[in-house]
Amino acid sequence: MKALSLRVRVAVAVAITCITIMIGLGLTLHTASEKLEHSLVNQIVNEEMVFLVRHHLENPNMTISAPGPNLEYFIVRSKNDLVRVPAGFRDLPIGHHEVMVDNEELHVAVREVDGTRFIVAYDAGPHEIREHRFRQLLYFSLAAVTVISATLGYWVAGLITRQISRLSSRVASMDPGAPRAPLLEPGQSPEVATLASAFDQYQSRIRNMIEREQEFTGNASHELRTPLTVIRTSCELLESETGLPEKARARIAAIGAAAERMTGQIEMLLFLARAETAGIKNKVSIASCVNDAAQPLLAEVAAKPVEFQNLVPANTVFTLNRHALDIVITNLLRNAFTYTERGLVSVSLENKSLVVSDTGIGINPAQLPHIFGRFNRGSSHGDGFGLGLAIVQRVCDLHGWIIDVDSTPAKGTTFRLTLP
Numbered sequence: 499m500k501a502l503s504l505r506v507r508v509a510v511a512v513a514i515t516c517i518t519i520m521i522g523l524g525l526t527l528h529t530a531s532e533k534l535e536h537s538l539v540n541q542i543v544n545e546e547m548v549f550l551v552r553h554h555l556e557n558p559n560m561t562i563s564a565p566g567p568n569l570e571y572f573i574v575r576s577k578n579d580l581v582r583v584p585a586g587f588r589d590l591p592i593g594h595h596e597v598m599v600d601n602e603e604l605h606v607a608v609r610e611v612d613g614t615r616f617i618v619a620y621d622a623g624p625h626e627i628r629e630h631r632f633r634q635l636l637y638f639s640l641a642a643v644t645v646i647s648a649t650l651g652y653w654v655a656g657l658i659t660r661q662i663s664r665l666s667s668r669v670a671s672m673d674p675g676a677p678r679a680p681l682l683e684p685g686q687s688p689e690v691a692t693l694a695s696a697f698d699q700y701q702s703r704i705r706n707m708i709e710r711e712q713e714f715t716g717n718a719s720h721e722l723r724t725p726l727t728v729i730r731t732s733c734e735l736l737e738s739e740t741g742l743p744e745k746a747r748a749r750i751a752a753i754g755a756a757a758e759r760m761t762g763q764i765e766m767l768l769f770l771a772r773a774e775t776a777g778i779k780n781k782v783s784i785a786s787c788v789n790d791a792a793q794p795l796l797a798e799v800a801a802k803p804v805e806f807q808n809l810v811p812a813n814t815v816f817t818l819n820r821h822a823l824d825i826v827i828t829n830l831l832r833n834a835f836t837y838t839e840r841g842l843v844s845v846s847l848e849n850k851s852l853v854v855s856d857t858g859i860g861i862n863p864a865q866l867p868h869i870f871g872r873f874n875r876g877s878s879h880g881d882g883f884g885l886g887l888a889i890v891q892r893v894c895d896l897h898g899w900i901i902d903v904d905s906t907p908a909k910g911t912t913f914r915l916t917l918p
Contacts, residue, residue: 504662505655512651513644520643524636531632535625540594543607546571547618551611568624572617587617661690669697722764729757755798782820784852785810788845791827799835809846816850816917822893826901829886830854830913837911852915861905869903 550571553560563571572583580588586597587606595606597619605620668681681694681701733754737747788808796806827845834843834856841857861869870891894901898918905911 503659505652505659508655508658509648509651512654513648516643516647516651517640520640524640528633528636531629535622535629539605539620539622539625543594543605543618543620546620547607547609547616550616550618551609554614554616555611568621570617570619572615572619574615574617575613583617584619587619590617661686662693665690665694665697672701719764723761726757726761726764730754730761733757779817779819781815781817782823783812784814784816784823784847785812787820787823788827788831791824792831792845795828795831795835802835802838803840804835804838805842807842807844809844810852811847814847818917819897822897826890826893826899826915827852827854829890830915833886834858834911841910848914850917852917853912854915855910855912857910860907860909860911861903862907863905866903866905870901 546565546569550573554573572579572587574580574583584599586599587608590597590606590608592608592610595608597604597606603622603626605622607618607620609616665681672678678701681697682691683694686694733750736742736750737754742750785808788810792806792808831843831845831854834854837860838856838858843856844854846853846855870887890901893899894915900916902914902916903911904914
């Protein structure tokens with residue numbers, strides 16, 4: 499499950515806090531309102547009861563009418579008077595009562611003075627209506643607070659996280675080896691400034707490490723290439739000598755080929771170590787690039803009954819880095835020729851995908867997911883170090899290309915390079 503962003507979490511926290519406070523305040527107000535209404539109704543009933551008793555005692559024969567539609571007076575002096583009292587009020591004991599009559603709540607006070615029973619009934623319907631409206635107001639306020647707090651919280655969270663988001667986007671676009679402006683800027687909050695300063699220091703350490711590594715690989719490249727160049731040159735001079743036995747000439751050629759392979763392997767190792775960038779892009783003839791990559795390899799496998807076909811149309815041109823494409827095609831073709839003892843190696847173009855196919859020994863299905871790893875070889879056949887496809891994957895990652903492979907043991911392998 500994807501985690502919520504900091505901005506959303508802050509907004510949710512603010513909304514929950516406001517809603518919780520609103521619910522607590524609403525419950526408090528509702529409880530206080532109910533108590534106040536209850537006290538008010540009791541006070542009205544008590545005052546009316548005092549009024550009824552006093553006026554009756556002053557003038558027992560006078561008929562006393564209730565002052566409003568919500569009040570009813572009953573004076574019970576005999577059984578005849580009791581008949582006029584509603585059935586729900588007749589058996590009530592002395593005191594205050596809440597009685598439901600026709601789904602209406604009535605507050606009834608019963609008092610007895612000198613054998614005369616006084617009953618005051620008060621209809622609390624208007625109070626219940628007001629209480630119901632008050633509850634509706636609370637519900638509406640809760641909904642409004644929910645919307646307002648969520649919106650306000652999201653806006654406030656945006657202000658809080660804006661500097662962090664800006665810092666994050668700048669960090670994401672950083673190139674470890676390229677010069678750039680410091681992440682630490684005036685006006686940043688103390689926490690963001692501390693984080694930016696830490697990133698600046700870390701970036702500085704990475705840049706220093708890259709510079710030291712590049713210096714080392716440059717020196718190593720020079721020191722390794724010099725003796726290999728001497729070996730290859732010496733082999734070429736020896737091969738030009740006349741009168742050499744064929745056995746000696748074959749050994750010299752083997753030494754020269756080994757030096758050539760070692761030079762290529764050093765180039766691969768240096769490429770992996772340096773993690774070269776995309777470089778300059780130019781319009782490149784794909785067919786020409788395939789021919790240039792295949793020519794040196796065809797000389798090495800001339801003794802094999804293997805046919806090579808370049809099926810890429812001559813007018814196919816892509817805008818890309820030529821050196822990077824040379825590396826990819828060379829490694830794919832080298833693998834194809836190495837693992838194909840007889841049959842066909844072909845390069846074709848399907849839409850924007852360059853397809854390199856062979857009829858070789860194929861790749862074990864268990865090894866297929868791992869063939870792009872360093873020093874991982876799909877077969878024990880050949881004398882490589884398992885770096886060629888690692889180089890191919892690295893180049894594709896740097897340039898945004900996609901490399902796929904499909905292979906069937908004993909039938910062949912197909913690599914598909916999709917170019918942008």
